[in-house]
Amino acid sequence: MTRTEIQQVALAAALLAAAACLPFVSDAYLLSIGVTIAMYTVLATSWALFSGPTHYISLATAAFFGIGTYVTGMGIEHLPYWLLLPIAGLIGAVLAALVGIATLRLSGVYFVIFTLGLAELVRQIITWFQNISGQKGLYVLTAITEEHIYWQLVGLAALVFLTGWAIWRSRLGFAVRILGDDEEVARHAGINTARVKVLLFMVPGAVAAITGAILAPRYVYIEPSIAFTPMLSFQVVIMALLGGTGRLWGPIVGVIPFTFLWEAISGTFPNQTTLLLGLSFLVIVYLLPKGFVGLMQSARNRVNRREGFA
């Protein structure tokens, strides 16, 4: 590790530790926003690990997330809670691998459609099962509090950052960067690009499923339309792009302002949320194609250039 790397890791650890203190100083409302921010941080950061370098836009977040909530919903009466999280992660990773193997050879457009369809497909399957068995939804009754959920999410965020950092330093990470720059060159350099993409896609799959499993107790009553809402997938994409996918810490820079903005918007116009979500998506893609990270970098480059002339 170089000196700057040690500094970055120390800074990240300090920020996470500070974030973990929120429940001690905040009221219930602020804590609920904290949970939302932590949740989207985890989802958007892991999403960007895959979609940033590969440029494949995944709308499968809701599928994995929904499966995770159902793992907790169905398993909580039979298995200890701490076991449900890795089970959800494993199921998410395996499903992501299967989806990846089936679709990542296709072009980006097919991948987007397929991942969007996946959430709907899983939702329909569960609805169908529930119709057969005659039950509508699931009650998740636990002693888990909002604080517990928050801390678990902060812990998961630490794990996601650590994973992203470890991947970045590994051969896999180098392969991903090459692939992101030029897939043809990657293949001719000897990189199995299909395998790299599948491996990488397993990360957001597992993370979104674990996130769903962690959040299930918060919903108390879960049904397919809540667990698999496509809005979740779109929000993750918007926040990650708003922050920028070029850096590991990029998405969080989008998550925090967007969460507050969204809180205000959806409170004021509760019936137009889908429309407004679409609009914010367009605004971000047109005005900030590389997100806040890109904006900061070009500002820094400009300053450097000016200093260079002086």
Place this chain on the structure above:
Amino acid sequence: MTTVLSLRGATKRFGGLVAVNDLDFDVAEHEVLGLIGPNGSGKSTTLNLISGALRPTSGTISLRGSAISGLPAQDIARRGVARTFQLVRLLPSMNVLENVMAGAVFGHRRRWGHDAEAQAMRMLEKVGLERRAQAPVGQLTYIDTKRVELARTLAGEPKVLLLDEWLAGLNPTELEEGISLIRALRDEGRTIILVEHVMDAIRSLCDRCVVMSSGCKIAEGDTEAVLSDPEVIEAYLGTEDA
């Protein structure tokens, strides 16, 4: 002489167009083979078939006796075929050293960490670019981008090197440097297929030549003999100035 690479009946169709038509030739170890012909005669397509960028419509290509035709490009690269592209392809988000490390980390002979970095530095020295190791590739001159790409292909220690018009677009001084660079590779005993239009380069670098026209092989043999073959002269004169 051992045969490293051989093509038998290699054919590539694009719809109705037969870009490479029933092509046969062998490349011996330590040989520099010139693959020449007028524009659009199928040279790049032939390299694409060998490197796995394209699948042959029919025919077989084998590397040291085992068939590689139909394998994906990454498998062919790992078995020891490395190439440059007619239009230089570098990795824009990385610096010069990282571009070359891409070849060292994932090529035929794989390295990692300091080992890969040292190998990449050695390749940069070989192409005369060691002082630009940390430069972003966007700041390079045209010939230097070509050097980086060459260093990247060398970094994985390939058995066969495919160079697609590596000397094209260079000014006279650069051309001289470029020719002596490839001559150095030749003197190291590398096996190279050189697609080239520059006649001086072909004369001074190639042991043998295969000449293509409209996808077919029209001549093959010692460079001097092939270049004075009336049919070859005709093929060149028929389309453009040679």
